[in-house]
Amino acid sequence: MARELKLMKGNEAIAEAAIRAGADAYFGYPITPQSEVIEYLMAEKPHERTGKVVLQAESEVAAINMVYGAAGAGKRVWTSSSSPGISLKQEGISYIAGAELPCVILNVVRGGPGLGTIQPSQADYFQSVKGGGHGDYRLIVLAPSSVQEMADYVVDAFDLAFKYRNPVLILSDGVIGQMMEKVYLIEQRPRLTDEEIKQRYAWATTGKKDGTERRVITSLALKADEMEAHNIHLQKKYAEIEANEVRFEEFQCDDAEYVFVAYGSSARVCQKAVQLARNKGIKAGLLRLITLFPFPKAEIGRLTGQVKGMLAVEMSSGQMIEDVKLAVNGRIKAEHFGRFGGNIPTPDEVLYALETQIIGG
Amino acid sequence: MLAKDIIKPENLVYQKTKLMTDNVLSYCPGCGHGTAHRITMEVLEEMGIGDETIGVAPVGCSVLAYEFMNIDMQQAAHGRAPAVATGIKRCYPEKFVFTYQGDGDLAAIGTAETIHACNRGENITIIFVNNGIYGMTGGQMAPTTLPGMRSSTSPYGRDVNLMGNPLKMTELVAQLPGTSFVSRQAVHTPKHVRKAKKAIRQAFELQKQKKGTTFVEIVSNCNSGWKMTPVQANQWMEENMFPFYPLGDIKVPE
Numbered sequence: 360m361a362r363e364l365k366l367m368k369g370n371e372a373i374a375e376a377a378i379r380a381g382a383d384a385y386f387g388y389p390i391t392p393q394s395e396v397i398e399y400l401m402a403e404k405p406h407e408r409t410g411k412v413v414l415q416a417e418s419e420v421a422a423i424n425m426v427y428g429a430a431g432a433g434k435r436v437w438t439s440s441s442s443p444g445i446s447l448k449q450e451g452i453s454y455i456a457g458a459e460l461p462c463v464i465l466n467v468v469r470g471g472p473g474l475g476t477i478q479p480s481q482a483d484y485f486q487s488v489k490g491g492g493h494g495d496y497r498l499i500v501l502a503p504s505s506v507q508e509m510a511d512y513v514v515d516a517f518d519l520a521f522k523y524r525n526p527v528l529i530l531s532d533g534v535i536g537q538m539m540e541k542v543y544l545i546e547q548r549p550r551l552t553d554e555e556i557k558q559r560y561a562w563a564t565t566g567k568k569d570g571t572e573r574r575v576i577t578s579l580a581l582k583a584d585e586m587e588a589h590n591i592h593l594q595k596k597y598a599e600i601e602a603n604e605v606r607f608e609e610f611q612c613d614d615a616e617y618v619f620v621a622y623g624s625s626a627r628v629c630q631k632a633v634q635l636a637r638n639k640g641i642k643a644g645l646l647r648l649i650t651l652f653p654f655p656k657a658e659i660g661r662l663t664g665q666v667k668g669m670l671a672v673e674m675s676s677g678q679m680i681e682d683v684k685l686a687v688n689g690r691i692k693a694e695h696f697g698r699f700g701g702n703i704p705t706p707d708e709v710l711y712a713l714e715t716q717i718i719g720g
Numbered sequence: 721m722l723a724k725d726i727i728k729p730e731n732l733v734y735q736k737t738k739l740m741t742d743n744v745l746s747y748c749p750g751c752g753h754g755t756a757h758r759i760t761m762e763v764l765e766e767m768g769i770g771d772e773t774i775g776v777a778p779v780g781c782s783v784l785a786y787e788f789m790n791i792d793m794q795q796a797a798h799g800r801a802p803a804v805a806t807g808i809k810r811c812y813p814e815k816f817v818f819t820y821q822g823d824g825d826l827a828a829i830g831t832a833e834t835i836h837a838c839n840r841g842e843n844i845t846i847i848f849v850n851n852g853i854y855g856m857t858g859g860q861m862a863p864t865t866l867p868g869m870r871s872s873t874s875p876y877g878r879d880v881n882l883m884g885n886p887l888k889m890t891e892l893v894a895q896l897p898g899t900s901f902v903s904r905q906a907v908h909t910p911k912h913v914r915k916a917k918k919a920i921r922q923a924f925e926l927q928k929q930k931k932g933t934t935f936v937e938i939v940s941n942c943n944s945g946w947k948m949t950p951v952q953a954n955q956w957m958e959e960n961m962f963p964f965y966p967l968g969d970i971k972v973p974e
């Protein structure tokens with residue numbers, strides 16, 4: 360199949376890819392560094408191209424609840440925002456997870472806390488993989504590290520969301536959202552017709568037909584036993600996701616004595632740091648995480664039998680390191696290195712951290 | 721005459737709409753919610769659109785509306801029903817979509833969603849049950865609580881200097897170009913029920929014609945929250961709520 364090649368910003372690439380993936384609707388509210396998503400969508404007139412609905416909501420709260428409504432009616436729907444806006448969406452995300460609705464949420468992370476900075480950051484890791492909103496739930500979290508992956512992962516994200524009836528979060532950052540790279544785009548996929556939705560998704564509230572049971576989208580279970588049963592069901596689903604959907608990529612890990620563990624733009628920096636290390640004779644490698652939930656615990660566990668130490672590199676003061684340490688389980692040395700608040704570490708800084716914190720430390 | 725001679729289909733003068741389930745209503749005896757549910761479902765049945773309608777239930781005493789309304793339903797987060805309805809309606813412009821919301825839901829936490837859905841002229845119907853109080857959580861003050869009215873969080877009466885003034889959302893949304901029909905009704909007597917049902921019918925007829933947002937407030941009682949008997953509550957409502965929230969159409973299409 361011919362794949363169209365374009366030079367695009369990450370934010371534009373994901374918007375274009377979502378149209379091509381056959382998305383039915385997007386609801387969002389502007390915030391830097393991801394406003395290009397809705398700007399691109401509006402300029403592209405997807406309602407004319409494919410019939411896709413694009414609406415600028417009055418707030419992120421409204422946007423995520425519009426997503427809830429459309430998702431509850433079986434539509435392929437997504438939203439995007441950056442950190443402060445994602446915080447506002449958390450109530451809605453919890454409801455969506457509780458009601459088991461499929462949708463895609465993009466977070467182009469910026470530095471925080473509070474209004475923070477519009478510069479890139481990875482400090483929303485805890486919020487993304489540990490819940491974010493209230494209650495025992497999980498999102499499937501995908502972390503693109505290039506413009507190409509912004510385009511690719513949104514397609515995967517819709518598939519995963521519908522496979523598991525679960526919200527999927529694409530955890531990006533200001534670097535990936537704003538930078539321009541070449542990107543291969545898939546051909547336009549047709550949107551499902553209302554009839555196809557009715558047939559495929561028996562749970563979707565599309566209007567009940569005579570003789571069929573009415574459908575109800577809800578996350579309410581007033582009786583403790585019902586609520587517990589629903590939670591047990593959710594936990595089973597999350598366990599299935601953990602068993603089937605772990606994704607990562609390894610770079611020069613085969614003979615590595617030390618590995619960097621990173622995702623997103625930090626992984627790009629670490630890839631360069633691996634080269635610098637190898638030039639100096641240090642056998643370094645990179646474990647790049649693609650899914651943050653499910654977390655590649657088993658692979659990290661396996662690597663502890665091979666390497667002497669791990670450096671978790673993240674543009675935060677140390678969030679992902681907690682999961683790395685749990686997976687390492689004390690078998691080897693594992694430390695965090697990060698620049699944060701909008702700063703991006705250089706490959707030299709990362710290599711220096713490996714030498715001082717792990718090799719020499 | 722024996723009962724079996726009387727109970728015959730040809731003698732039937734009234735029956736429950738098929739669009740209400742057989743589940744026992746969870747509302748307090750005398751509460752207006754049950755009647756408001758029933759007439760909404762009767763309108764859908766009479767218009768023959770029950771299969772084409774998706775309802776959105778709020779957080780409040782009517783959170784369980786989906787247990788009683790025998791149609792496809794979504795339960796929304798507190799105050800967010802108009803946004804949820806927007807999401808559904810934008811994707812299914814040919815279906816009928818309505819929200820059913822209390823005054824805490826619509827006039828406090830969901831003010832922004834309500835005003836913006838109405839201002840965009842979303843082609844949905846909003847049924848707004850105003851009982852001047854937070855029923856579900858045990859009778860706290862709502863934005864609609866009358867000046868001087870007692871509630872569990874205004875135990876000495878609502879002091880407007882400290883607690884602000886009651887908010888007339890219905891008059892407010894009537895100002896917006898996106899609404900085509902805005903009406904305030906009640907359901908405590910048969911006469912009022914008939915009028916309220918007529919207003920709800922008109923709201924859905926206008927939705928069918930894609931005339932923008934239609935909005936029907938139902939001034940209702942909350943005998944439990946008001947700490948009155950059902951009869952006292954209805955009387956109190958007539959004497960106190962209706963002067964402040966006068967009944968009738970506020971905006972009708974030209």
Ligand SMILES: Cc1ncc(C[n+]2csc(CCOP(=O)(O)OP(=O)(O)O)c2C)c(N)n1
Nearest residue numbers: 779780781798822823824825853854855856
């Ligand atoms: C975010 C959030 N805040 C608060 C609540 C608690 N709560 C549940 S119902 C309610 C008020 C309901 O009052 P109203 O909308 O007037 O409906 P009524 O029960 O009177 O019909 C509140 C505050 C909640 N469920 N969610």
Ligand code: SF4
Nearest residue numbers: 748751781855942943
């Ligand atoms: S608490 Fe009030 S609003 Fe709720 S069911 Fe009882 S009377 Fe009705």
